[in-house]
Amino acid sequence: MISVSLAQIKTSLGNIKENAYKHFELIEKAIEDKYDLIVFPELSLTGYNLRDLVYNVSLNQESDIIKKIKDYSKYISIVTGFVYEDKRHLFYNASGYFEGGEILHIHKKVFLPNYTMFEESRYFAKGDSFTAFDTKYFRCGILICEDALHISSILSLTRQDVDTVIVVSNSPARGIFEDSFYPEELWYNTLKFAATNLTVNVIFVNRVGVEEGITFWGGSTVFSPFGKSILKLPLLKEEVKGVKIDLKELRRSRIHSPFLKGEDFAMIKKLVRNCGDVDEY
Amino acid sequence: MNIDTKIVTEILCNFIKEETEKIGVKNVVVGLSGGIDSALSATLAVKALGKDRVFLYYLPYRTSSMQSKIDAMNVADFLGVDLTEVDITKFVEPYFAVNPEISKLRKGNVMARMRMIVLFDKSAEVGGIVLGTSNKTELLLGYGTWYGDLASAINPIGDLYKTQVWKLSEYLQIPRQVIEKKPTADLWEGQTDESELGFSYQDVDRLLYKMVDERYSFEELVNDGFDKEFIENISERIRKNQFKRQLPVIAKISLRTIEKDFRYSRDWGY
Numbered sequence: 001m002i003s004v005s006l007a008q009i010k011t012s013l014g015n016i017k018e019n020a021y022k023h024f025e026l027i028e029k030a031i032e033d034k035y036d037l038i039v040f041p042e043l044s045l046t047g048y049n050l051r052d053l054v055y056n057v058s059l060n061q062e063s064d065i066i067k068k069i070k071d072y073s074k075y076i077s078i079v080t081g082f083v084y085e086d087k088r089h090l091f092y093n094a095s096g097y098f099e100g101g102e103i104l105h106i107h108k109k110v111f112l113p114n115y116t117m118f119e120e121s122r123y124f125a126k127g128d129s130f131t132a133f134d135t136k137y138f139r140c141g142i143l144i145c146e147d148a149l150h151i152s153s154i155l156s157l158t159r160q161d162v163d164t165v166i167v168v169s170n171s172p173a174r175g176i177f178e179d180s181f182y183p184e185e186l187w188y189n190t191l192k193f194a195a196t197n198l199t200v201n202v203i204f205v206n207r208v209g210v211e212e213g214i215t216f217w218g219g220s221t222v223f224s225p226f227g228k229s230i231l232k233l234p235l236l237k238e239e240v241k242g243v244k245i246d247l248k249e250l251r252r253s254r255i256h257s258p259f260l261k262g263e264d265f266a267m268i269k270k271l272v273r274n275c276g277d278v279d280e281y
Numbered sequence: 282m283n284i285d286t287k288i289v290t291e292i293l294c295n296f297i298k299e300e301t302e303k304i305g306v307k308n309v310v311v312g313l314s315g316g317i318d319s320a321l322s323a324t325l326a327v328k329a330l331g332k333d334r335v336f337l338y339y340l341p342y343r344t345s346s347m348q349s350k351i352d353a354m355n356v357a358d359f360l361g362v363d364l365t366e367v368d369i370t371k372f373v374e375p376y377f378a379v380n381p382e383i384s385k386l387r388k389g390n391v392m393a394r395m396r397m398i399v400l401f402d403k404s405a406e407v408g409g410i411v412l413g414t415s416n417k418t419e420l421l422l423g424y425g426t427w428y429g430d431l432a433s434a435i436n437p438i439g440d441l442y443k444t445q446v447w448k449l450s451e452y453l454q455i456p457r458q459v460i461e462k463k464p465t466a467d468l469w470e471g472q473t474d475e476s477e478l479g480f481s482y483q484d485v486d487r488l489l490y491k492m493v494d495e496r497y498s499f500e501e502l503v504n505d506g507f508d509k510e511f512i513e514n515i516s517e518r519i520r521k522n523q524f525k526r527q528l529p530v531i532a533k534i535s536l537r538t539i540e541k542d543f544r545y546s547r548d549w550g551y
Binding site: 010012013014015047049050051052053173176177178179181209210211212213215235236 | 283284285288289291292295296299300303435543544545546547548549550551
C-alpha cells in the first residue's frame with residue numbers, strides 16, 4: 001500500500017514565493033498525516049499563463065526553493081511542477097520527482113501545445129524523452145498534460161516497464177456543452193485507457209482556479225490498473241485529498257488482462273524503420 | 282450551442298469571485314439597462330459575491346423608456362439589491378447643445394461613454410470594479426460603443442452568445458419580462474437591436490456558432506443552408522470590428538514594445 005495525496009490547488013501567477021509557501025504548508029501537513037507521496041499539478045510553483053514571466057520564475061538544482069523541497073523529501077516523496085532553467089539557459093516546463101533528499105528525476109515536457117489558446121513552445125524548450133525511473137514504491141514515468149495525449153509517450157513508458165504513470169496538468173475548462181464537459185471527457189478517456197491497456201496505476205493531478213479568465217477544472221483522480229477511478233476530487237474546487245493505492249492490484253490486473261505478454265516492440269521497431277523515421281547514419 | 286447551465290454558472294461565479302478578490306477588490310458595480318445582458322451579469326455577481334458586494338446603477342437619458350426603468354427595478358428587486366438612479370441627461374445635454382448638428386449615432390455613443398464615466402467613477406467610490414455586460418454576439422459584430430458599454434474591468438458573459446445568455450437567464454430565473462422583451466439599446470424611441478441589425482439574434486447566433494466556434498468554411502456554411510450574402514455580411518462585420526476587441530495599436534520603435542514583445546498576463550503576480 002502506498003498512501004498518495006493529490007494536491008489540487010490554485011496557484012498565484014508568477015508569485016513563486018507565495019506558491020512555494022503553499023507547497024511547504026501542504027507538504028508539512030502531508031508528512032504529519034503520514035502520506036508516502038504528494039503530487040502537485042503542472043507548473044504548481046509558478047502558475048500557467050506566464051508569458052514573459054517565464055524568465056523571472058525559473059529554477060534549477062541550486063535554487064533555495066528546490067533545495068528546501070529536497071530537504072522535505074527525506075520525509076515524503078514529492079512531485080512538483082516548475083520552470084527549469086538548464087545550464088544553457090533553456091527554459092523547460094518541468095516536473096520533478098523528489099525522494100530521499102534528492103531529485104530522483106526531472107521530466108521536461110515534450111509535447112508543448114502551441115495552438116488555439118496555447119503558446120507554450122514560444123517560451124519553453126522541448127524535452128526529448130520519456131524516461132522511466134525507480135522510486136521507493138514503484139517504477140514510474142511522469143507525463144505533463146499534453147504529453148499524455150500522445151501515443152508515443154505511453155508507448156515509451158510501457159517499453160520501459162512502468163507500473164505507475166503520474167500525469168500532472170493545467171487543463172483548462174474549454175468546450176462546455178449541454179451533453180458533455182469536453183475536457184473531463186477527453187482526460188478521463190485518456191487516463192482510463194492508459195490504466196486499463198497498460199495495466200498501470202495512473203495518478204492524475206490537475207489544478208483549479210481562474211487565471212486571466214481561464215478556469216482550470218480540477219477533477220484529479222487515481223485509476224487502478226483495472227481502470228477503476230478509486231478517488232475523484234471535485235470539479236473546479238480547491239481540495240487536497242489522499243488515497244491508498246494497493247500495489248498488489250497490479251499483479252492481479254496483469255493476470256486478468258495480460259496485454260503486456262503479447263506486446264511486440266520488435267514489430268514497432270520495424271514499422272518505424274520502414275516508415276523512414278529512423279536516421280540511417 | 283447548448284450549454285450545461287449549471288456548470289457554466291459555477292465557472293462564471295468562480296471567475297467573478299477570483300478575478301475580483303485576487304487583486305484585492307471587494308465589490309463590483311454594474312449598470313442595469315433593463316435588458317437581459319446586464320441583468321445576467323448582475324445576477325451572476327450576486328451569486329458569486331453576495332448582494333452586499335454588488336452595486337447597481339440605472340443611468341437613464343431623458344428619452345429612455347419607462348419600460349427600461351421598470352425592468353431594471355424588477356431585476357434589482359429580484360436580486361434584493363438597491364438600485365441607484367443617476368440621470369445622465371444633465372451631463373450630456375451641454376455637449377449636445379454646443380454640437381447642434383450631432384447625429385443620432387454620435388449622440389448614442391456619447392451617452393454610452395457618459396454611462397461608462399459614471400460607472401468607473403462609482404467603482405472608485407465604492408471600492409469596486411466595473412463588470413462587463415457585452416455578450417459574444419455583440420462583441421463579434423462590434424455592436425457596441427468603443428470605450429462606452431464595451432468598457433469594463435472583467436466580463437463574465439463575453440463568451441456567451443445572445444441565445445446562450447437567454448438560456449442561462451432562464452436557468453437563473455431572472456424575471457421573465459426581461460428575458461422575453463425585444464433587445465434594445467434604448468438610444469431612441471422604438472429602437473430594437475434586431476431591426477437595426479437587420480437580422481434576428483437566433484439566426485446570427487446559429488451562423489456565428491458554426492463560423493467561429495466550429496470553424497466551418499464559407500462553402501460548408503453555404504452547403505448548410507446559410508444565405509451567401511448573409512455569410513459575407515457577417516464575416517465583414519467581424520473583420521471590420523476587430524479594432525474594438527483589442528488595445529490601441531502601438532508603433533514599434535524599441536526592442537520591447539508593449540503587447541508585442543513585452544508580454545505579460547493581466548493576472549501577473551496575483
